[in-house]
Amino acid sequence: MAEEEKAPETARKGSNLYIGFAAPERLGVPEPASKVLHYEAGGESFDYEAAAAHLPVYTNDGRVLAKMFSLTFVKLEDGKQDEKRPVTFCYNGGPGCASVPVDFGGMGPFRVATDGVEHLSYPIEAEQNPWSLLRLSDLVFLDAPGTGFSAVAEDADPKKLFGIDGDADAFCRAIMEWLDSHARWGSPVYLFGESYGTVRNSVLMRVLGEHDVKVAGVTMLSSIFDWVQTQPGEDLYYLGMMPTYAATAQYFGKAGQDTDVDTWFDQAMAWNEDVLAPALLKGDRLGSEKEAEVASQMSGFIGLPAEQIQRAHLRIGLDEFRRSIIADEGKVCGRLDMRFSSPAPLASQDSAEWFAGEDAADDAVESSWVTAFRRFLSQTLGYRNPAVYLNSNYEGVGTSWNWDHAEPGTMETVHAPNVSYDIAVALKRNPHMKVAFLGGRYDAATTYWNTVHDVSCLYLPEDLKERVEFHRYGCGHMAYVDVPTLEALFEDMRAFYAKK
DSSP, X not given: OOHHHHSOXXXXXXXXXXXXXXXXXXXXXXXXXXXXXXXEETTEEEEEEEEEEEEEEEOTTSOEEEEEEEEEEEEEETTEEOXXXXXXXXXXXXXXXXXXXXXXXXXXSEEEOOOTTSXXXXXXXXXXXTTOGGGTSEEEEEOOTTSBTOEEOTTSOGGGTSBHHHHHHHHHHHHHHHHHHTTOTTSOEEEEEETHHHHHHHHHHHHHHHTTOOEEXXXXXXXXXXXXXXXXXOHHHHHHXXXXXXXXXXXXXXXXXXXXXXXXXXXXXXXXXXXXHHHHHHGGGGOHHHHHHHHHHHHHHHOSOHHHHHHTTTOOOHHHHXXXXXXXXXXXXXXXXTTOEEEOOOTTOOOHHHHHHOOHHHHTTHHHHHHHHHHIXXXXXXXXXXXXXXXXXXXXXXXXXXXXXXXXXXXXXXXXXXXXHHHHHHHHHOTTOEEEEEEETTOSSSOHHHHHHHHHTTOOOHHHHTTEXXXXXXXXXXXXXXXXXXXXXXXXXXXXXXXX
């Protein structure tokens, strides 16, 4: 039996948390549902209210653009919420992904227990999470329009929502609606985004400020900021991958066996910048002899033959590395978390596009999180929505995403945005804001080196640098899969929220 079914609870339909919420029948969404539950984990014990509802995304003239599904957890003291307690708005990325992994993966009050890098099986149960951010802040998990149970209004243009700037604007409006309807304008506002959610965070932290919402803190988990690194042949891509390859090669026993994991990663980061970067910059001016020398050194880091590396002119793509590093075992490694592995595809299954989407790290856990989430909604909250829950809707959302972005300070709209500029603008406007960048050694989806590089290129003044912190863990993209990481992450977040 799942822990949420054991917890003391009191049914609360039409809770006071929904004062000011637009009539559900007008929006065409189910009635909100909420219950009071009891949290007892990590040495803490308290009641909290869990509530499932939709937040209307209003235009300036009051029309509804979208209905954004939210799952809210609010700590209660003597049956009441603390109007000054921090509230953190959490979401995943994609674009086209719902917030379930961030919630039932590790940040919410319930978590599906993981089994290292093994695939999860039945029974799928959620247990009370001793590392939940609910211990530090009230939580609101938001599904972007077009994902989860969030829908675009029939008379609205999806193009205004499915894009970098439109998406941030929609989240800004939903957050303001939540603060209004919950009477929480006195609460410090925090943002927690993963993956593309860090792109959203970057723009949103600026846009919220422009709407007079003072953001206290932003957590960037598994970040990507400069979209240039995703372009074909871009050397920033190969530089980002190299330290991650080195960590993976060490994990699978192909390199670095006599070195501590953090020392090894630091050595790879340093070699990457001091040797590989200038070598890539020179192109064929490097010369074959020097190229062979660099390839030999790189082989010692990433565990592939020097000849293979030199044939690629020091530029090893992710698919090639995933197919090669444990090919002697008949396996391929994961992408989101390269520690995960699965049997290699058949020789006839040679589609690069298909292979890029096949990921043992995702297969191992994703469906279990969604199962636990749906069970929580129906059996614990009594919430029923006849719509299909779209945990991943890349086909409907991501494929039509508008990547154009109005870069602050340039007066230009660019097609390959660098949203780190938005971070710098937001910090300069609000020097009391704090930002935490969290990343994993084994994340090949949003590589750690690129995050460090992008932020370093902002040339922030020293007083703002003091508002920025970096935390690197022994995990992949979804840090909460890894229990030691989750423990460390919670302690880092405890200090982050306490920071003045």
